[in-house]
Amino acid sequence: QVQLVESGGGLVHTGGSLRLSCAASGRISRFNDMGWYRQSPGKQRELVATITTGGSTDSTNYADSVKGRFTISRDNAKNTVYLQMNSLKADDTAVYYCKVTYKSTYDSPLSTYWGQGTQVTVSS
Numbered sequence: 001q002v003q004l005v006e007s008g009g010g011l012v013h014t015g016g017s018l019r020l021s022c023a024a025s026g027r028i029s030r031f032n033d034m035g036w037y038r039q040s041p042g043k044q045r046e047l048v049a050t051i052t053t054g055g056s057t058d059s060t061n062y063a064d065s066v067k068g069r070f071t072i073s074r075d076n077a078k079n080t081v082y083l084q085m086n087s088l089k090a091d092d093t094a095v096y097y098c099k100v101t102y103k104s105t106y107d108s109p110l111s112t113y114w115g116q117g118t119q120v121t122v123s124s
Helices: none
Strands: 002-007 008-014 018-025 028-041 046-052 059-062 070-075 080-085 094-103 111-114 118-123
Touching: 002 094, 008 059, 008 111, 018 028, 018 118, 028 070, 028 080, 046 070, 046 080, 059 070, 080 094
Parallel strands: 008 118
Antiparallel strands: 002 018, 018 080, 028 046, 028 094, 046 059, 070 080, 094 111, 094 118
């Protein structure tokens, strides 16, 4: 069983910043990737940013709408992924979900787990 604890959401004015955190715990041998997605009312859930385990360095991927404003990072010692969000806009208002893809054991298949979501509201 895996648990994801998300934090850092809230209300901020346009141009402000927030930092989201997602701490993973449970039976995890290694992560394949960790990421953030968001969903606004009436819209489909969309990718915000992901960070994927690489050989010597991780690789990151961002939605075009957040490039240059958001930064994803991870702390492997804490099994935590972060999303630093700067220059926030009203369009960034959404519920932000953490997602991890991981292996429970060395030879197990990849599994995916979603967090419960944290609300980010940007007011103009």
